[in-house]
Amino acid sequence: xxxLDQDTDKFIETILSTEEYKNYVQELEKVKQxxxxxxxIDDYRKRNYEFQMNMDSDFGRLNMFEKEYEDxxxxxLVGDFLAAxxxxxxxxxxxxxxxxxxxxxx
Numbered sequence: 001x002x003x004l005d006q007d008t009d010k011f012i013e014t015i016l017s018t019e020e021y022k023n024y025v026q027e028l029e030k031v032k033q034x035x036x037x038x039x040x041i042d043d044y045r046k047r048n049y050e051f052q053m054n055m056d057s058d059f060g061r062l063n064m065f066e067k068e069y070e071d072x073x074x075x076x077l078v079g080d081f082l083a084a085x086x087x088x089x090x091x092x093x094x095x096x097x098x099x100x101x102x103x104x105x106x
Contacts, residue, residue: 015091015092030080037078051065
């Protein structure tokens with residue numbers, strides 16, 4: 001194994017030991033105890049992703065989507081999971097951006 005592989009493995013271990021990752025895993029395990037709820041969360045995440053990726057989003061449809069899921073997101077189990085997922089995603093995005101910036105990758 002070369003140095004980059006070893007450093008990558010160490011970096012992954014470091015990520016796995018962060019509070020963001022531990023919190024995400026903890027909240028994911030809670031949600032997995034309710035397969036029907038997990039399926040609803042996955043559907044919400046899929047639909048949310050589609051809105052984010054569609055640059056021609058109809059803001060009326062987006063507003064309706066947000067209202068449709070407002071009570072759903074207010075559930076402590078759902079809200080805690082989504083917040084933990086967002087925290088992990090933001091951490092990974094920050095890491096990625098720092099790497100790209102340091103490499104001057106265009």
